[in-house]
Amino acid sequence: MRFGVLGTGRITRRLVADLQSTPGATVTVIGSRDSARANWSGAEYGIPHAVTGYENVLLHPDVDAVYIALPPSLHTPWCLEAAAAGKHLLCEKPLATTAAEALTIDSACRKHNVRWLDATAWLHHERTAAMRGWLTDGTLGNLRHVSVAISFFEPFQNGDHRLDPALGGGCLLDLGWYAVGCAIAAAGPPRMVFATTLLRGEVAIRSSGVVWFDNDVTATVHCGYDVATRKWCEWAGDQASVVCDDFSRPWNDRPPRVWIHNRAGEVVSHSFQGSQERNLIAKLISAEPLESFQLQALRTQAVLEAMNRSSQSGTVESITCD
């Protein structure tokens, strides 16, 4: 599958390399609003064609799919353009900035018969599959509570969209996507949420919340730009808990691990291999069903929107999603 890339931001570099190294995927075109940036990135990444304007990525004859690496506020318009052009879609998280927009993207992709995934790679790691397995095979017993915290201390570059509310900035749509997604990956459809968000200007800097799920499962979720970097979760059942200290992306210098803590306080470590990003890409370009990952994204978007509402209202907000 031949990918065109929309955007030349810092995030692009890593996933382009993953696209180029996944069997069956190639990167043929990169586009920027700025021709110099497009040319520089194309040369730097070894991409054959550099074009000016995102629309020219969609019009290029060598493109079957697009990777959208633009700021969040541009995801929906360009996802819709790409779907209408019949291109399969890999979109950076957050999929959109509201739950309604996310549903619109999903509908457009169904209508135009294109496959879509958001670029939430950790969901595709073998480790995540093992964690889910321990929920279904009884290792953890009945799931009771998920705790998750993810922070990156002031990860901003000059002009970073994460500080611009007009571009969909703030930690909720960014780090909150992982925090909330982690709880949903364990517990399924969310039902209610309470959240509190610390703002700097109009931008969410830190947010904490409680999420309710079916079967009395609860979660505490936390994300922030003003806390030292961490990315941990705990899925706690009535028989054991599984803990991971780098769930969203494994630390560079360590094998991906998790620890299972049992009722007696004994700890067993499990380690894993494989690239979550290549797994993600392989899934998109395969013929495998994608619905469970799409549902995960739509649920995550619904919770983030409700967390924003709850932070403003100061009350518990209901969530209606499949």
Added chain:
Amino acid sequence: MRFGVLGTGRITRRLVADLQSTPGATVTVIGSRDSARANWSGAEYGIPHAVTGYENVLLHPDVDAVYIALPPSLHTPWCLEAAAAGKHLLCEKPLATTAAEALTIDSACRKHNVRWLDATAWLHHERTAAMRGWLTDGTLGNLRHVSVAISFFEPFQNGDHRLDPALGGGCLLDLGWYAVGCAIAAAGPPRMVFATTLLRGEVAIRSSGVVWFDNDVTATVHCGYDVATRKWCEWAGDQASVVCDDFSRPWNDRPPRVWIHNRAGEVVSHSFQGSQERNLIAKLISAEPLESFQLQALRTQAVLEAMNRSSQSGTVESITCD
């Protein structure tokens, strides 16, 4: 200091041994409502005098202080009796069942010039002092968020007061005392709280909440009787986090440890020695000021009461305490 013990429940055995092994403390009398239980416990623990009726512990000439190991609903009446009798007080947690009762105990002790501590031993561990030190010496940077979870899976014995709402049962007053206390120990006076509590009958089985402190510090707290045993906390600053997996009482088979995680994901382990229980007792029988620990208990009691209120109202509750 010569201690009389009120109560012969399971919790008594451990702390009596700690009292007996702390220099300067002795245990002279144990009392139960039931004379056979008093006699059995006295013989079993090697306590010289066994008496029937708690009032006879207070009346015994060889008693300077009491250890109150009764169900929570009996703490306030017996603390007040003991204070009026001029006995120093070591009371099992929770100090009381309401914030107003806790303040009454504190006032009575001041009036009668007796020293009091609640038996929350982890606050007196060298490890806890080191954790506080990393907050003040800049190791963690500015404190931003505390995460804490403590659960003991169905720890009930026959007739356990923890399943009896009339005796002050439920996980909030029990495990919640540690969870909330951990956040207060790091962040100081609490200002607001939101909580949700799962009930079985009228008894709190699992509770999760968000607590707000001064300087935009937040905490997520969680406790439960239906989750596999765990007792971890994370104090997260903007420079580093400290994590402990057994803060309330060190695992039996391991040295007490904490891990400091820095912004680069590097982890340094620190280990400690010493008995938190003997430190607690030594503090009470010394001439050292106790106000900071008393304030900690009164604040904890205020948050637990507000968590109960919030769980019923479904809204954020204010907390007024020093």
